[in-house]
Amino acid sequence: MSTPIALVGILLALLLGVALGYIIRLRLAASRLESVEALSQKIVDEARREAETLKKEALLQAKDQLYQMKLDLESESKERRSELTQWEKRLDKKEETLDRKASTLDSRENEYLKRDSELVKMREDTAERLKEYEGLVTEQKATLERLAGMTQDQAKAELIANIESQARHDSAKTLMRIEAETKEASQKKAQEILGLACKRYAGDYAVEKTVSVVALPNDEMKGRIIGREGRNIRAIEAATGIDLIIDDTPEAVIISGFNPLRREVARRSLERLISDGRIHPARIEEVVKKIETEVDASVKEAGEQATFDVGVHGIHPEIIKLIGRLKYRSSYAQNVLIHSLEVAFLCGIMASELGLNPQQAKRAGLLHDIGKAVDHEIEGPHAVIGADLAKRYGEKPHIVHALAAHHEDVAPDSVLDVLVQAADALSGARPGARREMLESYVRRLEDLERIATAHKGVASAYAIQAGRELRIVLETERTSDDMALMISHDVARKIEEELTYPGQIKVTVIRETRAVDYAK
Incomplete structure (x- = not known):
């Protein structure tokens, strides 16, 4: 019996332990639940406090903004009221001024009406006196005609x-x-006249261009130049600083720009890209940089070649670059570098004829237009710009003054100044040097001959040497040597008054006496 009782005791002990464990777990769970609830309540309380703090801060910020807006509105209203007050004052002043002017005009109108009535009266008195004077003059004329034995028109x-x-x-x-x-x-005046009369230098000229045309192998190349969404053409324009015009012109792209160097860089770059076939932004930038280096080298080479051809030395390297840049600059369809070489040669020839230093004259002639290399970048006349550049790079004062005076921007004060002016005019005025419409050229020749033949005693007139000389042949029987001088003077003055022309026009009047007989 003891064994079952022991087992029952053990079972009771186990049940009691299990019950105690369950009760302990329940109490532990309850304590944990209470701590969690307390923590949750604490978090909720903190959140409520933070929300209240944020709410207060938001309210304060809103109040500050409202206050600032109120201040701004009051300031703006104050300014508007001040402006309105000023406008009212101005309107009052203008109204007063208009009133004064109106009163002044009224008084002047009264004065003018009074003067008008006086003038009417004076006009009537004058008309009566004029009738009296005409009667007296008629009587005097009749008396004089009777005494002189001839009429008034004959006398x-x-x-x-x-x-x-x-x-x-x-x-x-x-x-x-x-x-x-x-x-x-004086000898100085003779030198000037001789300088103007020296023979003009003849040379080729280049047509002035503001656009360049690049030929394409086919029209499909236009699409490759434009690129996807225009990125290639934008890259070319951004790298070169010029405009590309792609229109309906077959197999051609037009490059437009006022800077001749940039236009040349763009032309060469586009031709190289077309021949290479690889056209994309990176390749475009690479090619443009290479072409810029090549063009800079060609500019320097052209400047050095020009100084070598003229025979002047010791010129600053920067001025040599400016001379080379003139290779890509045109004026009135005349290439400026070729024009500068012509002026240099003309100055040298005239200086030698006049007994001056030909090297100094050539130097001034070669440099006279260097301002045109940068006149699209610097404000002012190109003669003054060139003189400033020459002075900056160590040219002598008389050379600098010749550059500044060749277009009368400053007054010439030496024979060298006049030589540069004359050579510049001769190079630009020679036939073919600059573009001129055929109609205006022919019209000028016709006007010259018309002015000459309008004089009595002129048998014929001829405009020769591209309108630089007018030869007039007189009728011997109807004219004299004195009249020849008068006609040449009158024609020259008439040409100066009616025509516009470069340089000067020589008027030559020819009157000859011929004696003819026959041997029988």
């Missing part, structure tokens, strides 16, 4: 003929005296 014609003959005779003598005095003028 007037005879008097005018005598006065005209005497005036022409006196004018011819005066012209002969002036010509004699001119021939005896």
Whole structure:
């Protein structure tokens, strides 16, 4: 019996342990639940406090903004009120001014009406007196005609003929005296005239271009140049600084730009890209940089070649680059580098004829237009710009002054200044140097001959040497040597008044006496 009782005791002990364990677990769970609830309550309380803090801060910020907006609105309203007050004052002043002007105009109108009535009265008095004077003049004319034995028109014609003959005779003598005095003028004046009369240098000229055209192998190349969404053409324009015009022109792209160097870089770059076939932004930038280096080298080489051809030395390297840049610059369809070489040669020839230093003259002639290399970048006349550059790079004062004076931006004060002016005019005025419409050229020749043939006694007139000289042949029987001088003077003045032309026009009047007989 003891064994079952022991087992029952053990079972009871186990049940009691299990019950105690369960009770302990329940109490532990309850304590944990209480701590969790306390923690949750604490978190909720903290969140509520933070929310209240944020709410207060938001309210404070809103109040600050409202206050600032109120201040701004009051300031703006104050400014508007001040402006309105000023406008009101101005309007009041203008109204006062208009009132004064109106009163002034009224007074002036009254004065003018009074003067008008006085003038009407004076006009009536004058008309009456004029009738009296006309009656007296008519009586005097009749008396004079009766005493002189001729009419008034006959006497007037005879008097005018005598006065005209005497005036022409006196004018011819005066012209002969002036010509004699001119021939005896100072050596400086003679040098200027000789410089203007030197033979012009003839050379080729280049047509001025503001656009360049690049030929394409086919029209499909236009799409490759444009690129996807235009990225290639934008890359070319950004790298070169010029505009590409792609239109309906078959197998051609137009490059437009006022800077000739950039246009040349763009032209060469586009041709190389087309020949290479690889056209994309990276390749475009690479090719443009290479072409810029090549063009810089060619510019320097052109400047050095120009100085070598002219025979001047010791020029600053920067000025040599400016001379080379003139290779890509045109003016009135004349290449400026070729024009500068022509002016240098002309200056040298004229200086040698006049006994001056030809090297200094060539130097001034070669450098006279270097301002055109940068005149699209610097404000001012190109002559003044070139003189400033020459002075900056160590050229002598008389060279600098010749550059500045070749377009009368400063007054010439030496023979060298006049030589550069003359050579510049001769290079630009020679036939073919600059573009000129055929119609205007022919019209100028016709106007020259028309002015000459309008004079009495002119048998024929011819405009020769591209309009630089006008030769007039007179009728021997109807003219005299004195009249030849008068006609040459009158025609020259008439040309100066009516025509526009470069340089000067020589008027030559020819009158010859021929004696003809026959041997039988």
